[in-house]
Amino acid sequence: MSQAIGTTAQDRRAHVAELDRAIIELVRQRTAICRELTERRLSKGGTSIELARENEVLGHYREALGPTGTSLALLLTELGRRGAVRPGGLPGASGGTQWVGNGSTKGRS
Template identity: 50%
Template sequence: MEQNGGATGSGTISNGAGATGPKGGTPATGTAEPDAASRIAEIRVRIDEIDRALIELWQERAALSREVGATRMASGGTRLVLSREQEILERFRSALGADGTQLALLLLRAGRGPL
């Protein structure tokens, strides 16, 4: 998670290196050094692109998962398949550690709803 020294979700939103933060004098990039502020602004553009892609993929994955569940139940199957969920949890845990497990749990819930 990116940290900029400010409170999450409050203050001024910035997409430029020279913009100021919530107090009017602190740069929104967390640094007053122009080269560093410029680089941070460039990196944030890419972070925003990745975030948009992640959101899009999250929504697509959830829709596909709901379709799988609906198809399975319509054919007389179970609401979920625990072995499949365990496979997904392990894949994320192996790749990302404990945070991966938490991410996988959120993905699974987005697709099937709470248990």
């Protein structure tokens, strides 16, 4: 019986890993779109941040996920402000360039 539980747990961990990969890809896509929108706003003389829109996003995440959802939304909006995340370049990941924003790159420090 413990073998069946181990297999189930292993399957569940594999599923979580798949979900994590999907979430990372979606975050990358979201970040790229946010940067594009910011660049368009700036090119038309607008501001780099739309506080009303960000507040709307924070509220949506808070309603859907509770108080921790607000923290997640804050992280996502920060990623959108900073620039695109390169594949393999999430904060805390080992190796290479992490962030690309405003045409510049930064290596790990």
